[in-house]
Amino acid sequence: xxxxxxxMREALVGDLSPEDRARLDAYLAENLTEAQTFREMQGVLSLxxxxxxxxxxxxxxxxxxxxxxxxxxxxxxKAQTSWWEAxxxxxxxxxxxxxxxxxxxxxxxxxxxxxxxxxxxxTAPSDVESAVVTQGVTSDAVAMPVALQERTxxxxxxxxxxxxxxxHFDTEAAEPATLNLDRKQAIASDLIQExxxxxxxxxxxxxxxxxxxxxxxxxxxxxxxxxxxxxxVPAIELVKRGVDxxxxxxxxxxxxxxxxxxxPNKDAAASDAEHFSI
Amino acid sequence: xxxxxxxxVIDTRFREKPFTFRxxxxxxxxxxxxxxxxxxxxxxxxxxxxxxxxxxxxxALDSFRGDASVKSWLYxxxxxxxxxxxxxxxxxxxxxxxxxxxxxxxxxxPDAGAEAERxxxxxxxxxxxxxxxxxxxxxxxxxxxxPIKEVAAALNVADGTVKSLxxxxxxxxxxxxxxxxxE
Numbered sequence: 001x002x003x004x005x006x007x008m009r010e011a012l013v014g015d016l017s018p019e020d021r022a023r024l025d026a027y028l029a030e031n032l033t034e035a036q037t038f039r040e041m042q043g044v045l046s047l048x049x050x051x052x053x054x055x056x057x058x059x060x061x062x063x064x065x066x067x068x069x070x071x072x073x074x075x076x077x078k079a080q081t082s083w084w085e086a087x088x089x090x091x092x093x094x095x096x097x098x099x100x101x102x103x104x105x106x107x108x109x110x111x112x113x114x115x116x117x118x119x120x121x122x123t124a125p126s127d128v129e130s131a132v133v134t135q136g137v138t139s140d141a142v143a144m145p146v147a148l149q150e151r152t153x154x155x156x157x158x159x160x161x162x163x164x165x166x167x168h169f170d171t172e173a174a175e176p177a178t179l180n181l182d183r184k185q186a187i188a189s190d191l192i193q194e195x196x197x198x199x200x201x202x203x204x205x206x207x208x209x210x211x212x213x214x215x216x217x218x219x220x221x222x223x224x225x226x227x228x229x230x231x232x233v234p235a236i237e238l239v240k241r242g243v244d245x246x247x248x249x250x251x252x253x254x255x256x257x258x259x260x261x262x263x264p265n266k267d268a269a270a271s272d273a274e275h276f277s278i
Numbered sequence: 279x280x281x282x283x284x285x286x287v288i289d290t291r292f293r294e295k296p297f298t299f300r301x302x303x304x305x306x307x308x309x310x311x312x313x314x315x316x317x318x319x320x321x322x323x324x325x326x327x328x329x330x331x332x333x334x335x336x337x338a339l340d341s342f343r344g345d346a347s348v349k350s351w352l353y354x355x356x357x358x359x360x361x362x363x364x365x366x367x368x369x370x371x372x373x374x375x376x377x378x379x380x381x382x383x384x385x386x387x388p389d390a391g392a393e394a395e396r397x398x399x400x401x402x403x404x405x406x407x408x409x410x411x412x413x414x415x416x417x418x419x420x421x422x423x424x425p426i427k428e429v430a431a432a433l434n435v436a437d438g439t440v441k442s443l444x445x446x447x448x449x450x451x452x453x454x455x456x457x458x459x460x461e
Contacts, residue, residue, distance in 0.1 A: 005445075008445070009441050010441065012445060013426055013441055013444060015426070015441075037452070040456075041449065043452075044452050044455055045420060047397070048401070048420045048421065048451075049420070050397070051394075051397050052398075053312050053398075053421075054395075061308070064304075064307050064311075065304060065307070067325075068329050068333075071333070072333055072336070075333070170337065170338060171358065172334055172355050173334040173335060173337060173338035173341075173355050173358075174338055175341060175342075176434075178341055233362075233434065234365070237365070
């Protein structure tokens with residue numbers, strides 16, 4: 001039966017050779033139930049060809065291009081939203097699912113932290129103490145050797161370029177070959193190796209957020225490295241969705257900004273520490 | 279970008295000389311709209327989908343190499359956009375009767391018009407039972423009369439997969455359209 005189902009499949013699309021057609025006809029002559037089913041299936045195709053689409057008026061077609069251009073203009077205006085507005089919107093979507101008590105807790109934590117900061121800085125410490133404090137604050141924030149920070153920054157920059165290339169690829173309109181998947185997979189594999197080394201080297205620095213970011217990135221990079229083909233649209237869309245839902249690109253930007261802010265203080269504190277032999 | 283798209287340019291990929299985006303849309307709007315209508319089953323989503331197709335085509339004009347025909351390229355964009363929307367479950371399904379604002383065919387008799395409308399309704403209801411890929415394959419092959427190879431290219435699948443999709447689609451439609459079975 002399965003063999004004849006294959007013949008029926010070919011017959012429905014008109015791809016049957018005369019010999020196979022004869023075989024199928026002979027089989028159907030002996031099997032009336034399948035013959036009835038096949039006739040009904042052919043009937044569906046005949047019916048399909050007779051159903052005319054509902055037409056639209058000439059006024060509808062005359063206004064089609066103008067409606068299209070209006071929509072394109074609206075979408076262009078929306079796309080001009082600033083990076084900050086987009087980031088704020090992204091932040092809001094992260095925060096939205098949280099229960100009310102978590103916002104209250106967050107406000108309480110902020111107030112307590114403000115109180116501690118006021119208490120700590122309201123007295124005038126000596127120069128030595130100030131250097132220690134500065135170094136302490138700096139060490140708590142990002143206690144990283146410069147070389148490690150540069151490696152981390154480079155890693156984040158390379159990951160950003162790779163992800164942007166994928167996120168901006170239009171799976172519906174662009175030619176699959178323009179994705180250049182082989183090259184992207186090679187870069188992803190390289191970054192995966194670097195990720196495991198970085199996480200190990202960052203462990204003593206207690207940079208838990210940064211290590212978490214690198215782990216999240218690793219998941220995405222593994223997905224990219226395992227894409228089977230350029231035309232595997234669902235898999236590519238899954239990767240893009242993962243980047244979007246995790247807010248990876250925003251997290252990378254915020255991390256880089258934090259690292260850049262801390263770096264000047266750290267350099268100053270390190271030089272002060274040398275000066276006062278702490 | 280919009281300001282420049284209506285400037286006539288010579289572009290051999292699109293055959294129309296001179297090429298403007300307006301002319302491009304007006305040439306293909308009916309084809310794209312009716313394909314979208316067959317895919318979505320209602321006017322509102324068909325207009326939305328067809329507009330998206332042209333917006334994506336507009337953005338991808340530079341990357342279109344002209345290897346395939348323009349029609350095939352637009353079909354591929356339409357089907358991929360439709361399948362992605364269905365995956366995201368963004369389409370609202372409304373019945374054909376509720377949403378259409380049509381004029382009757384100029385050639386229909388009053389009775390024939392009602393019959394045609396009933397058949398369209400039954401076909402639309404039957405098509406809802408198909409999966410998005412089955413529906414796409416069925417529409418491209420039996421409503422747009424594309425050869426199997428072009429259907430396969432639009433869906434990014436092998437020819438054999440298209441035939442399997444079509445067979446499954448017709449089997450499902452047969453069950454739903456039982457009132458129209460041949461004597």
